[in-house]
Amino acid sequence: MNSFPPSENEVEIRYKKLDREAEEGGYHLNPDREFTKNLVKGLLVNEKRFGYLSCPCRMSWGNREEDRDIICPCDYRDPDLDQYNACYCALYVSDAVLQKKVLVSSIPERRPPRSERKAVAQQEPVPGTGKQLPFPVWRCRVCGYLCARETPPLVCPVCKATKDRFERFM
Amino acid sequence: MNSFPPSENEVEIRYKKLDREAEEGGYHLNPDREFTKNLVKGLLVNEKRFGYLSCPCRMSWGNREEDRDIICPCDYRDPDLDQYNACYCALYVSDAVLQKKVLVSSIPERRPPRSERKAVAQQEPVPGTGKQLPFPVWRCRVCGYLCARETPPLVCPVCKATKDRFERFM
Amino acid sequence: MNSFPPSENEVEIRYKKLDREAEEGGYHLNPDREFTKNLVKGLLVNEKRFGYLSCPCRMSWGNREEDRDIICPCDYRDPDLDQYNACYCALYVSDAVLQKKVLVSSIPERRPPRSERKAVAQQEPVPGTGKQLPFPVWRCRVCGYLCARETPPLVCPVCKATKDRFERFM
Numbered sequence: 001m002n003s004f005p006p007s008e009n010e011v012e013i014r015y016k017k018l019d020r021e022a023e024e025g026g027y028h029l030n031p032d033r034e035f036t037k038n039l040v041k042g043l044l045v046n047e048k049r050f051g052y053l054s055c056p057c058r059m060s061w062g063n064r065e066e067d068r069d070i071i072c073p074c075d076y077r078d079p080d081l082d083q084y085n086a087c088y089c090a091l092y093v094s095d096a097v098l099q100k101k102v103l104v105s106s107i108p109e110r111r112p113p114r115s116e117r118k119a120v121a122q123q124e125p126v127p128g129t130g131k132q133l134p135f136p137v138w139r140c141r142v143c144g145y146l147c148a149r150e151t152p153p154l155v156c157p158v159c160k161a162t163k164d165r166f167e168r169f170m
Numbered sequence: 171m172n173s174f175p176p177s178e179n180e181v182e183i184r185y186k187k188l189d190r191e192a193e194e195g196g197y198h199l200n201p202d203r204e205f206t207k208n209l210v211k212g213l214l215v216n217e218k219r220f221g222y223l224s225c226p227c228r229m230s231w232g233n234r235e236e237d238r239d240i241i242c243p244c245d246y247r248d249p250d251l252d253q254y255n256a257c258y259c260a261l262y263v264s265d266a267v268l269q270k271k272v273l274v275s276s277i278p279e280r281r282p283p284r285s286e287r288k289a290v291a292q293q294e295p296v297p298g299t300g301k302q303l304p305f306p307v308w309r310c311r312v313c314g315y316l317c318a319r320e321t322p323p324l325v326c327p328v329c330k331a332t333k334d335r336f337e338r339f340m
Numbered sequence: 341m342n343s344f345p346p347s348e349n350e351v352e353i354r355y356k357k358l359d360r361e362a363e364e365g366g367y368h369l370n371p372d373r374e375f376t377k378n379l380v381k382g383l384l385v386n387e388k389r390f391g392y393l394s395c396p397c398r399m400s401w402g403n404r405e406e407d408r409d410i411i412c413p414c415d416y417r418d419p420d421l422d423q424y425n426a427c428y429c430a431l432y433v434s435d436a437v438l439q440k441k442v443l444v445s446s447i448p449e450r451r452p453p454r455s456e457r458k459a460v461a462q463q464e465p466v467p468g469t470g471k472q473l474p475f476p477v478w479r480c481r482v483c484g485y486l487c488a489r490e491t492p493p494l495v496c497p498v499c500k501a502t503k504d505r506f507e508r509f510m
Binding site: 309311312313314329330332339340 | 367408418473475493
Binding site for chain 2: 142
């Protein structure tokens with residue numbers, strides 16, 4: 001991890017690690033290996049520069065606190081996968097893309113402008129105050145896995161059941 | 171994925187995928203490889219015919235909505251593993267079966283008749299209405315994993331702790 | 341699993357299994373292989389003697405019920421990883437140790453004395469009685485994973501996001 005730019009070998013090792021982690025959790029890297037390795041290279045450049053995997057397709061502030069939501073995988077990956085079958089960079093794609101049932105098209109930026117992000121961070125929910133939950137909780141009907149997000153995941157990370165096997169739990 | 175019936179190679183590839191996914195989540199395929207590959211072949215036949223992995227041991231309606239609960243892994247696998255050490259097809263077995271501590275015997279059909287399934291779907295819980303949770307929530311004492319099901323899983327999918335390491339959480 | 345003490349081959353097989361399970365869940369075994377294999381050997385000795393993986397660095401009562409909290413991975417691993425970058429035995433270490441950013445030092449025993457453990461077991465929370473939750477619930481901002489523990493995990497077991505990507509959910 002000393003050379004700059006990252007060596008081909010570093011890119012290859014990280015690519016394999018990210019691919020394995022993605023598959024274990026029910027996610028998929030873009031099957032276009034050259035495209036994907038180029039993004040991985042961008043991630044490694046950012047890691048060397050900033051100390052964390054800042055999104056290669058977005059401007060970094062060089063400050064982990066400010067960039068926390070765009071450390072890859074970013075906070076917006078899963079909603080984008082749900083709505084557009086790919087994340088903003090198209091580093092992660094849905095199973096439907098992998099199966100060539102849909103094509104990846106242009107994905108609009110979902111990240112709110114900086115002023116709104118700051119406002120959201122300040123109105124952080126206060127747990128235990130009887131207020132409503134900040135996200136719905138989904139339950140996998142197969143294995144009981146619970147997660148809190150706008151919509152269920154495309155695939156259950158535990159048993160790989162598909163999105164339509166989830167039900168609203170809380 | 172074009173030939174019909176599925177080729178031996180297609181069966182082998184899917185078998186390996188299902189085996190890997192099972193082990194990652196703390197599940198196990200039946201160690202009798204010939205028996206298991208025959209079930210995988212049945213799954214692939216159904217996938218080609220209906221477009222989804224309908225249970226090879228049950229009658230399919232050929233309609234994803236009607237068959238949603240018997241798409242493999244089915245909604246009944248985990249309760250059957252808990253009670254009988256195997257799912258209805260014996261495609262999935264418990265660790266106790268793998269260790270030859272127990273034998274798989276005949277497993278009664280847990281799936282309710284069609285009329286009852288429809289009734290259950292209509293009385294779907296309304297979250298946020300202060301009603302009781304539809305399933306108890308279990309917590310792994312080791313890693314904090316939460317899941318909602320009748321009984322805890324045989325093995326924690328995250329840290330592989332056994333069932334007796336879970337406690338009721340909600 | 342018949343010889344006593346465990347053969348080198350048995351140790352090697354179990355070592356690989358534990359290593360794979362650790363990595364899949366976002367944990368890491370100690371990279372010092374000789375040290376780690378010695379602990380694995382101790383675990384296997386305990387498994388043969390008691391029937392479960394009692395912690396090799398603690399006294400066992402030879403009774404699963406009494407030792408439940410020290411079956412490896414023990415109930416104390418994750419708080420120790422969080423605070424000391426390693427579990428009591430140093431079988432499991434944090435990513436920071438793996439990256440040689442911190443060194444493992446001596447870890448105090450976190451397990452309460454037997455009398456306190458018994459008292460805690462008796463005041464088990466009664467779910468559904470409107471009482472406060474026994475642990476805070478954390479949510480991964482990336483994938484929505486939920487877990488209940490004193491602090492968030494060092495790494496999300498589903499999407500491998502780091503601890504600072506978690507927020508308090510309940």
